[in-house]
Amino acid sequence: MSTETSSNKTKVCPTCGTRLSESAGRCLVCGTEFNSPVQQPKSAQKAAQKAEKSVQATRLPQVTLSLPAAIGILAIVIIMVASIVYFGIRTSNPQAFPEAVETSTPTLTPTASPSPTVTLPPTDIPTPTLQPPFEYTVAAGDGTCSQIAFNFNISVQSIIVANDLPSSCPISVGQTLLIPYPTATPLPVATSTLLPAQATQSSCETVPITVQANDTLSSISLNYAVPMEAIKQFNGLTTDNVLLGQSILIPLCMRAATPGPPQPATIPPPYPAPTCYCLLTVPPSL
Numbered sequence: 001m002s003t004e005t006s007s008n009k010t011k012v013c014p015t016c017g018t019r020l021s022e023s024a025g026r027c028l029v030c031g032t033e034f035n036s037p038v039q040q041p042k043s044a045q046k047a048a049q050k051a052e053k054s055v056q057a058t059r060l061p062q063v064t065l066s067l068p069a070a071i072g073i074l075a076i077v078i079i080m081v082a083s084i085v086y087f088g089i090r091t092s093n094p095q096a097f098p099e100a101v102e103t104s105t106p107t108l109t110p111t112a113s114p115s116p117t118v119t120l121p122p123t124d125i126p127t128p129t130l131q132p133p134f135e136y137t138v139a140a141g142d143g144t145c146s147q148i149a150f151n152f153n154i155s156v157q158s159i160i161v162a163n164d165l166p167s168s169c170p171i172s173v174g175q176t177l178l179i180p181y182p183t184a185t186p187l188p189v190a191t192s193t194l195l196p197a198q199a200t201q202s203s204c205e206t207v208p209i210t211v212q213a214n215d216t217l218s219s220i221s222l223n224y225a226v227p228m229e230a231i232k233q234f235n236g237l238t239t240d241n242v243l244l245g246q247s248i249l250i251p252l253c254m255r256a257a258t259p260g261p262p263q264p265a266t267i268p269p270p271y272p273a274p275t276c277y278c279l280l281t282v283p284p285s286l
Contacts, residue, residue, distance in 0.1 A: 154179070
């Protein structure tokens with residue numbers, strides 16, 4: 001029942017067509033046992049050759065891979081399987097992988113601190129240095145001491161004192177006079193007088209408070225009987241909003257006038273109805 005090929009020294013299983021070695025006594029695929037080699041008829045040999053050709057025609061191509069390529073493919077498969085398992089568990093049970101929740105960091109609210117008052121040190125006023133008078137020769141067009149004093153921007157009295165002249169200040173052409181330099185006008189000394197607004201603010205009685213929770217500018221105004229606009233103007237606020245922990249000053253001098261107790265309305269007293277005195281004339285009886 002077996003055939004032998006002289007080239008490859010193999011034989012083909014007559015049941016499943018598997019190529020086996022010449023000395024095989026049993027088919028490894030279908031388990032058919034082979035008897036001792038006997039001469040088969042030609043028809044059986046032709047059938048075995050056809051089966052061998054059909055097996056060779058339908059055999060799948062063999063693919064060979066190197067070891068690094070096989071390891072890479074195995075790693076890719078493992079990663080894909082792990083990803084599928086991970087996303088499957090996450091989709092079915094979201095609590096197994098809780099998402100990180102971003103916690104907000106509390107921001108400290110800046111508190112408005114009163115700006116310190118800067119006190120300027122007194123500045124020393126430089127004392128002008130007196131210069132000695134210079135000589136001037138009276139020309140023909142000068143005329144009088146008044147004209148010379150006007151030209152040099154000084155007073156007539158300073159020319160009289162510097163030259164020891166009479167009060168009429170007589171001068172002549174060619175006379176030499178001592179002309180003093182004009183005296184510089186001293187600058188006004190800076191005083192510590194405050195402006196009206198600053199004087200009002202410094203003389204106003206204030207109460208410092210710190211804004212607490214649930215405090216508003218309206219509630220603070222009602223508690224201290226001070227108008228909202230007065231509090232805003234005194235503290236330099238531009239809006240009606242106050243922040244928690246903010247320090248503000250309450251100007252008590254700007255309190256609204258407290259209304260007095262209501263006066264009862266004066267009810268006029270009741271007056272009696274006027275009495276009518278009528279004279280009745282009784283006609284004489286007939």
